[in-house]
Amino acid sequence: MAVAQELYGTPASRLDSFVSQWLQPTRKWKEEVLEVVRTVEQFLRQEFFHWEQGLDQEVRVLKVVKVGCFANGTVIRGTTDVELVVFLSCFHSFQEEAKHHQAVLRLLRKKAYSCQDLLALGLNDLSVAQGVPDTLVFTIQARETEEPIGITIVPAYRVLGPSVPNSQVPPEVYVSLIKACGYPGNFSPSFSELQRNFVKHQPTKLKSLLRLVKHWYQQRARDIQLTVEQWGHYDLIIRMNPYESVMKVKEKIRQIRDYAGLQRLSFQEPGGERQLLSSHSSLAYYGIFSDTHICLLVTVSPEIQVFVKNPDGRSHAYAIHPYHLILGLKQRIEDRQGLPSKQQQLEFQGQVLQDWFDFASYGIQDSDTIILTKKAAEEALFPPR
Template identity: 40%
Template sequence: MALPQELFDTPAYRLTTFVQQCLHPSREWKEEVLEVVRTVEYSLRKKCFQRKSRLDKEVWVQKVIKDLLALQLQDLRLVQGAPCEVVSFTVQTRETGEPITVTLVPAFGALELYLHKPQPPPEVYVSLIKACNVPGNFSPSFSELQKNFIKHRPAKLKSLLRLVKHWYLEYVKALCPRANLPPLYALELLTIYAWEVGTQENENFDLDRGLVTVMSLLTKYQSLCIFWTKYYTFQNTIIEDFVRKELKNERPIILDPADPTHNVARGYKWETVSQRARQCLKQNCCYNNKHQVCSWNVKSARDIQVTVEQCGYPDLTLTVNPYKLIKEIKEEIQETLGSSAVLRLSFQEPSGERQLLRSRDYLASYGIFSNTRICLLETVPPEIQLFVKNPSGWSHSYAVDPNSLILDLKQQIEEKEELFREEQQLEFQGQVLQDWWRLGICGFQDSDTLILSKKKAGEAQFLPR
């Protein structure tokens, strides 16, 4: 389809018209594509899989999934088949003679029983996580969910998707044909994320603001960390642990909403895309009357819920962005509590060590991109914070005065751990700490970790007379 005008020459206020006139496929073109799909599907069903596979197992085509949103590429996927290499070929249509590229990706029908349910059962993803030695290796098996994730979106969002895709194909891929660029799917997901957060999923929005927002996010690709919990959630601990670890990996991170093992942004040359996005932001399509269009307020990661635990007081719940300074989070807590003490924040993952959250860092600096719990401790100089790790591997924080005794710390531990101080043994750097020692002579630094264990039967420790 010939384009009567260029995107970069189109003023921002005319983008809706540009999409309608230039990017929406015609009825004739759709019919030609559907004919290609029917022809390919017939050939696959009737001719290609009428014999047993090399493994002497029955193999057949259950269905072919098509996606007509991308104009230049039709991604056709077999939902039940034997693993093999991807097959790609070009079909010449009868009417217009326009070539259509077809890509065939075999997949297992892993979700066939659950496609009409809001979510597959957690066992599907637990099995995927346990079986997946190559990230995203089974992603084609989730293509039906991937298609549905986009299919039921508002028409105007699909117009924005077409606009972003057109920019990507014409101004990035076409100019860098040999570069290892991200797949279109990654750009689709980023665009959906921008719309969800920027408009609160409003169906009535301005295309120009959507385009500027996506371009702005692409210029900050190093901080992108995006995921969804539509098809998989954190209700299952195996899924939760896996996704939390994935979110700690090098960014950009855009997890496939249908497959948590697949970071669709990993391993590609995003800097090239970022450079082209900066170029786009300078063009007419991002300006109205010489004024650049304002982007939506969309951060590189979603806001998360932080539950602040404080000993002896009810929990405090905050909604913050992972890229908000921890110093600013402390100030918000201080204002809420009306406290003038020094606030110390720390957090611990189930399989990790308790860590101090430093004021100059962000939650993102510690890989925190999902709802989490943190511990609040108030200290008054000269008190310092110490972490005490109990036999289960969990740590608690304590405010201690360097002039106090180890016995005083054990008293605090007794109240929190419900372990009598006479039964406690504390170690630091392999040395057992004696009850009558003052903390100041033990060489503790702020936020050091002590190891707590229960004394064996018959052991006792007495203060000197």
């Protein structure tokens, strides 16, 4: 708060000095963060990937682009989150990107786990985070301070070609975007270089103004009330700044309830899909600026979390073991929601899940969504042969 008081007591003639003293990162710290980023970029550029099940081509990295405040020159002191957009050879259209986005994220996660350079930097919290679009997130440590640095990797279609044009983008680019009929924001990383370059080449005065605006928002954003719902527990009410990270929300929950397990928080907008909240993102990133409800699930390795989406569009989170039977989840749904297991039909990616198969046999992974419907009364129930 001392910094906020200093800002309001600073005359306009001394704002440049305020930005330099309080908001601009030190050169040493910025270089330390960028050194970590260079390790990640090297990992991405040197790897040649091969497709997993259902995919039939080699994946090459065409270009890695830093975006956000570290790239455009408006980073604020203390910022430790860096976002990279990676353009891949396998995306020849927005439709292909949408189709293969999840497979690419799984492949990147698999490759990151085997990268010795990342492991040497304390690779941690590696996961696929739900968002717009979904991303690969993890933390690695700065070499000298050993402070954790959050890295977000976003695969994207290189719609703008080998070089970003300085002139107007060709109309056919936007025509192809409209025809893709994607969810709003899903393809925005393809245009991230335009935004980066626009801010990057602005005068220092404007960048200082952007830093001040960011700082003002962080200082003045009012706390909001979060009602944390957990099956089998009373609701927990906490107050948080929407610009604080989801990690801090988890830390507060851990302090109050003394949890030792892995926490997963999810959020669902009215009429929207349930989203898993990434520890590295803020509540504001998900558009959470007012009092709201979030769901908590605590799991113990090697459990994973899945979302079960009801016919009414609402989703519930369940912790499952990949090698447990589908029938076990149906019984838990019956206990929690009242729908008899014999009347339930569970589907994943168009496949009806059979009671006597396990989750791993269907390729179900952490944070995947399973669709729940009610069987017709006349349907017979037989275990698979």
